[in-house]
Amino acid sequence: MIVLVVIVAAIVYCIPTFAPEVWPHKKINLGLDLQGGMHLVLEVNTEKVIEAAVERNYQELRELVRKNQIASLSAERPTPYRIAVKVQGRENIEKFKALMDKELRDLRLSSVSDDPESYSATLDLPDAETANIRKLSVEQALETIRNRVDQFGVSEPDIRRQGENRILVQLPGIQDTQRAKDLIGRTALLEFKLVDEAHDVNAAVQGSPPPGSEVLYKVDEDRATRRSTRTPFLLKKGTLLTGASLTDARVALDSQYGEPYVSIEFDRKGARTFERVTGENVGKRLAIVLDNKVYSAPTIQEKIAGGKARITGRFTMEEARDLAIVLRAGALPAPVTILEERSVGPSLGADSIRQGLIAMAVGGALLLLFMALYYRLSGVLADFEVLLNLVLTGAGLAALGATLTLPGIAGTILSVGMALDNNILIYERIREELRLGKTPRGAVDAGFDRATLTILDANVTTLIAAAVLYQFGTGPVRGFAVTLSLGVVASIFTAVVVSRVVFDYILNTQKVKSISI
Amino acid sequence: MSFEIIKSNINFDFVGKRKFAYTFSGILILLSLLSLTLRGPNYGVDFAGGSIVQVKFSGPVAIDKIREGLRAINIENVSVQSVGDARENEFLLRTDAMETSADFTSRLNRSLEAATGSPVDIRRLEMVGPQVGSDLKEKALLAILISLLLTAIYISGRFEFKWVKSGIVAAVLGGAAYFLYTFNVPMHWIIPLALVVTLVLFWIFGLKYALGAIVALIHDVTISAGVLSILDKEFTVTVIAALLTIIGYSLNDTIIVYDRIRENVRKLSKTALGPIINRSVNETLSRTIMTQGLTLVMVVSLYFLGGAIIHDFALALLVGFVVGTYSSIYVASPIVLTWEERAKKK
Numbered sequence: 001m002i003v004l005v006v007i008v009a010a011i012v013y014c015i016p017t018f019a020p021e022v023w024p025h026k027k028i029n030l031g032l033d034l035q036g037g038m039h040l041v042l043e044v045n046t047e048k049v050i051e052a053a054v055e056r057n058y059q060e061l062r063e064l065v066r067k068n069q070i071a072s073l074s075a076e077r078p079t080p081y082r083i084a085v086k087v088q089g090r091e092n093i094e095k096f097k098a099l100m101d102k103e104l105r106d107l108r109l110s111s112v113s114d115d116p117e118s119y120s121a122t123l124d125l126p127d128a129e130t131a132n133i134r135k136l137s138v139e140q141a142l143e144t145i146r147n148r149v150d151q152f153g154v155s156e157p158d159i160r161r162q163g164e165n166r167i168l169v170q171l172p173g174i175q176d177t178q179r180a181k182d183l184i185g186r187t188a189l190l191e192f193k194l195v196d197e198a199h200d201v202n203a204a205v206q207g208s209p210p211p212g213s214e215v216l217y218k219v220d221e222d223r224a225t226r227r228s229t230r231t232p233f234l235l236k237k238g239t240l241l242t243g244a245s246l247t248d249a250r251v252a253l254d255s256q257y258g259e260p261y262v263s264i265e266f267d268r269k270g271a272r273t274f275e276r277v278t279g280e281n282v283g284k285r286l287a288i289v290l291d292n293k294v295y296s297a298p299t300i301q302e303k304i305a306g307g308k309a310r311i312t313g314r315f316t317m318e319e320a321r322d323l324a325i326v327l328r329a330g331a332l333p334a335p336v337t338i339l340e341e342r343s344v345g346p347s348l349g350a351d352s353i354r355q356g357l358i359a360m361a362v363g364g365a366l367l368l369l370f371m372a373l374y375y376r377l378s379g380v381l382a383d384f385e386v387l388l389n390l391v392l393t394g395a396g397l398a399a400l401g402a403t404l405t406l407p408g409i410a411g412t413i414l415s416v417g418m419a420l421d422n423n424i425l426i427y428e429r430i431r432e433e434l435r436l437g438k439t440p441r442g443a444v445d446a447g448f449d450r451a452t453l454t455i456l457d458a459n460v461t462t463l464i465a466a467a468v469l470y471q472f473g474t475g476p477v478r479g480f481a482v483t484l485s486l487g488v489v490a491s492i493f494t495a496v497v498v499s500r501v502v503f504d505y506i507l508n509t510q511k512v513k514s515i516s517i
Numbered sequence: 518m519s520f521e522i523i524k525s526n527i528n529f530d531f532v533g534k535r536k537f538a539y540t541f542s543g544i545l546i547l548l549s550l551l552s553l554t555l556r557g558p559n560y561g562v563d564f565a566g567g568s569i570v571q572v573k574f575s576g577p578v579a580i581d582k583i584r585e586g587l588r589a590i591n592i593e594n595v596s597v598q599s600v601g602d603a604r605e606n607e608f609l610l611r612t613d614a615m616e617t618s619a620d621f622t623s624r625l626n627r628s629l630e631a632a633t634g635s636p637v638d639i640r641r642l643e644m645v646g647p648q649v650g651s652d653l654k655e656k657a658l659l660a661i662l663i664s665l666l667l668t669a670i671y672i673s674g675r676f677e678f679k680w681v682k683s684g685i686v687a688a689v690l691g692g693a694a695y696f697l698y699t700f701n702v703p704m705h706w707i708i709p710l711a712l713v714v715t716l717v718l719f720w721i722f723g724l725k726y727a728l729g730a731i732v733a734l735i736h737d738v739t740i741s742a743g744v745l746s747i748l749d750k751e752f753t754v755t756v757i758a759a760l761l762t763i764i765g766y767s768l769n770d771t772i773i774v775y776d777r778i779r780e781n782v783r784k785l786s787k788t789a790l791g792p793i794i795n796r797s798v799n800e801t802l803s804r805t806i807m808t809q810g811l812t813l814v815m816v817v818s819l820y821f822l823g824g825a826i827i828h829d830f831a832l833a834l835l836v837g838f839v840v841g842t843y844s845s846i847y848v849a850s851p852i853v854l855t856w857e858e859r860a861k862k863k
Contacts, residue, residue: 033826041649177642178622339646348571348640355824363818367811374807407755410827413819414762414834417812424811425773428804454776457675458769464667465765469758472660474653477758484762 010395028397031405036346037172042336044141046134049334051080083123093119137333147329177343188326190243193235195285201234218294245270249327251320260320261312271307279303356409377516382423385494389419392490405479415487422495426451532795538847549743561751566650567613571641574606578633586632600825657757658704673727686718729852730771733844737767741837755830763837770845809842
């Protein structure tokens with residue numbers, strides 16, 4: 001009875017894999033190595049976020065010092081994570097200390113030398129604060145990447161945090177891995193900066209840029225010849241507005257040339273800033289910079305109200321669309337680097353499935369044939385059980401929502417061997433008992449009783465190995481552990497329970513004089 | 518009468534040949550260890566870091582042309598290897614370097630097409646950074662250690678009904694491993710140390726079955742890894758998975774023989790252990806040969822038909838299963854006897 005229920009349930013769970021519309025709608029998921037797709041491990045460079053936080057504090061400190069008119073004070077950043085301050089004179093020291101207590105509570109005094117006339121200190125961020133910054137930036141990066149992938153339109157992506165500052169991204173079925181990588185890995189920091197027209201660009205490129213300015217490049221690629229040209233721009237360092245103030249970004253078509261561009265819209269605060277900046281700088285050039293690359297630097301014709309702007313740059317439709325996505329989803333808090341990339345094309349995945357199935361079919365057919373010849377009718381019974389075992393494994397995969405990978409197919413192939421092993425153990429035992437002169441009934445009973453314990457013992461070790469594999473493995477290896485365990489459990493069930501039921505049924509209903517074994 | 522490969526009245530003197538078997542195994546283990554330590558395991562991209570690209574061209578191309586195309590985008594020191602049938606025009610490119618620049622795939626594609634004049638399909642790309650690689654290596658070794666530990670506990674507990682002793686062994690081992698780990702002893706030293714400790718503890722406590730099983734286990738895994746190293750195969754995550762499977766499988770075989778020994782010990786309490794062991798091995802021989810034969814058929818078909826990606830995995834299993842069968846007959850059970858004889862002498 002139980003046997004029937006299990007078999008029917010197993011068949012029910014296997015059907016949706018071939019006909020998805022049938023209840024219970026649980027298909028066997030194919031792993032990235034079988035259906036094609038991309039697996040990325042990214043690292044969020046949280047150090048950069050800490051550097052930026054220290055830089056912000058440093059700028060604030062200088063601003064405050066200027067405002068409070070503290071004289072004889074020098075402040076510098078000897079390393080990206082530290083601020084060193086030196087103050088001379090009793091009065092100045094008093095003022096600075098008051099300032100530290102009132103305004104700069106975030107900073108930690110890591111080393112101080114306090115003389116009446118000269119005070120010097122090294123400031124940095126407290127450990128709890130840096131830990132918090134790191135945590136938040138990884139979370140924000142995760143959220144941003146998730147947004148981008150959602151808008152890009154990938155079915156069933158898997159994006160999760162891995163360890164301290166790593167992010168795992170799995171995109172099944174993706175074809176254009178290049179484009180997906182661009183979309184995910186781009187920092188997408190949009191900045192508006194004024195062009196420094198007081199100084200000569202070429203001089204700055206040759207020598208060093210004047211203080212407060214920097215050289216950034218505009219890169220143009222000729223589509224036909226694939227040659228790229230780099231045009232330098234001298235820009236003022238202060239950022240007037242960033243992508244953080246955007247509310248929307250969409251692709252639009254230029255009415256004159258039909259070229260796609262990205263139209264952006266600012267929030268209210270951003271719109272006010274944009275209006276003020278354009279109003280104050282009519283006739284000057286405003287550069288639109290994305291990830292330190294200049295996209296365009298149009299001359300401001302008049303004050304722009306309404307908070308709308310456009311980013312042009314000879315985009316293809318696809319590029320414009322992706323740019324709009326990353327701008328809408330927001331910038332990553334820090335640059336990310338790719339630590340691991342594995343991608344499999346759909347054609348290779350299909351080949352893998354085909355080869356795996358062929359290997360299973362050829363090996364399996366040989367085995368089934370041999371079993372039938374060697375153990376005759378009982379061998380045929382074992383063969384049916386092996387097939388049942390495959391159905392059970394498939395059903396288990398579907399019911400658990402587990403993923404079938406290429407090593408997973410190998411695991412299934414192995415578990416076919418193990419399933420037969422269990423039958424062989426029982427059959428050999430029954431043969432031995434028969435040789436001792438027992439009746440068929442007695443031999444079957446003794447055979448099952450003795451072999452069952454051995455089977456359980458022997459399979460527990462395989463289950464232990466599979467459990468460890470599951471813990472340690474990544475995607476494909478996990479698939480192997482899952483199918484192997486399912487196969488082992490199913491084979492215990494078929495060999496110990498199902499065969500027993502069949503043997504008992506035959507022995508009880510027929511008057512058996514000899515067993516075909 | 519039934520059709521039989523192994524006759525039921527067979528009686529090989531397995532135990533008598535154990536000196537010969539020990540020598541043979543000893544030589545194999547020595548060769549394996551020599552290859553593993555002198556040449557070092559050939560770590561694949563998973564553990565060493567680097568890149569693998571599997572490409573398929575539409576028409577026949579020369580390997581030199583592929584190299585030329587790679588040089589054009591500054592990729593040197595590449596091994597180019599043909600995959601599968603030559604008519605498939607499919608190649609595996611391997612290098613130690615890792616290219617993370619965003620437009621790498623399209624540059625590679627363009628450059629290969631330009632150099633060979635044949636459209637190319639990038640079918641698989643695996644790039645692993647050195648940090649991820651060493652993390653994976655650590656994890657893999659830890660997995661091997663844990664599964665050895667767990668199986669050691671299981672066998673000693675299950676076979677000798679000495680859960681307390683096996684608990685002590687486990688606690689000592691776990692503690693020692695953790696202690697060494699906190700002192701930054703590299704994982705590949707902790708594993709052999711832990712194994713030596715296990716063997717000594719089993720010997721002292723007289724857990725003879727567990728001792729035999731663990732010796733057989735070490736024997737199988739070492740020789741499998743050694744053969745892979747001698748054949749200069751790469752150690753990848755899937756190969757490690759195969760080694761862990763071999764652990765489970767080797768035990769499976771050993772346990773079946775042990776079960777029979779225990780049964781016969783109870784039944785024939787007056788007979789000496791040597792003949793009992795020999796008889797048990799012979800009685801289970803038919804099953805051992807049948808099962809191993811059938812499983813090997815599956816693994817061989819996986820090896821030949823399963824495709825390039827699964828090739829090394831199947832090879833590792835193949836070696837492991839053959840060695841595992843041999844060791845359950847010639848190593849695991851005779852060790853029990855050897856221990857017994859030594860213990861009696863004292």
